[in-house]
Amino acid sequence: MGPGDRVRYVAIGDSHTEGVGDGDDVLGVRGWADRLAERMAATGARVEYANLAIRGRLSAQVRAEQLAPALALEPTVATVFAGVNDVIRSGYDADKVIGDLEAMFAALTGAGARVATLTFPDIARVAPLTRPLVPRVLDFNERIRAAADRHGVVVADVAKHEISTDRRLWATDRLHCTPLGHARISGALASALELPGADGSWSDPLPAAPRPGALLTVAEEVRWLGAFLGPWAMRRLRGRSSGDGRVAKRPEPLPVEVG
Structure with a gap:
């Protein structure tokens, strides 16, 4: 990706991809997907960007509501991140959720898009009362890595880095990121996608607090x-x-x- 290249980036998912926590519903939310699109454009590429994500959506809803419209837009690059809303609910079915995500990976890569996704940090280090969910999150991440590997999907493995659980990256609801958190995630994806100028500095620790x-x-x-x-x-x-x-x-x- 560089000067003159034509890029069509389509993002699908839930509130994290929509950008909740980075801005507000009066002036609008920004988020890591918006920031990633800007990083793509900064390479000199001619970038078109669509964001189909809607907060609160479960993995099955993202697949049912957003996948077909995303494919119709003929993306060259796509990000898929969903499943966290499923993980935190009592009726969580890991096989079903990962099945939805893998179906989206398969469809988008099969259509020629370069696809990227994320792992989710240890939420107990952000919200201690969620500790019972840690085994689910760890299993979810392992399944995401495996599904991504099967389909050639790029993984920004933020869960493996200490910075991912720094409270300063998390909003007061402890589920969504602050603007700083969204900026770090966009850096992680830019690095995973090997965008020109991207590096590993997104994972650098913040000053001690x-x-x-x-x-x-x-x-x-x-x-x-x-x-x-x-x-x-x-x-x-x-x-x-x-x-x-x-x-x-x-x-x-x-x-x-x-x-």
């Missing part, structure tokens, strides 16, 4: 339970999703301007 005391840590967990985990659980009980009524923010491939 003071460690909170035990009382402050407990208080933070209590606040998180009330402000985020509780409302999330209530939506599940009511059969609602944060993505209800939403549409893709960038359904058509539009040119990406640099600077």
Whole structure:
């Protein structure tokens, strides 16, 4: 990828790909996929970019709702990241979720796209109360690596790097990234895709930060339970999703301007 190359990048997935945590719903969210498209354009390539991701979507919904439109756009590059919403739910079926992801890998690579995906960090180091989910996350990542290998999909293996669980990369809901986190993920993908100018600096540690005391840590967990985990659980009980009524923010491939 370089000066004069024509690139059509299509991103599919859930809130992480949509960009939640990087911006807001008034002025709009940005996110790692937007940032990755900008990195592609910075190589001098002529980049068109579409983002079909919608928050709250499960892997089966991403496959059913976004794969066909993505294929119709004839991407040369695609990113697929979904399954985290499945992992954190009680009815999680690993075989089904990975089956959905592998089907998307197969379809997009079969159509000639260069496809990239991510692994998910150890969420217990970000939200300690989620520790029971760690075996699922570790298994999910291993299955993603294997499925990606079967289809020639590039993996930005962020889970293997210490920086991935630095709290400063995570929003207060502990599920989505801050702007800094989204920037680091775009760097990881740029490096995995071997974009000109990309390197491993995305994984460099941040300056040391003071460690909170035990009382402050407990208080933070209590606040998180009330402000985020509780409302999330209530939506599940009511059969609602944060993505209800939403549409893709960038359904058509539009040119990406640099600077």
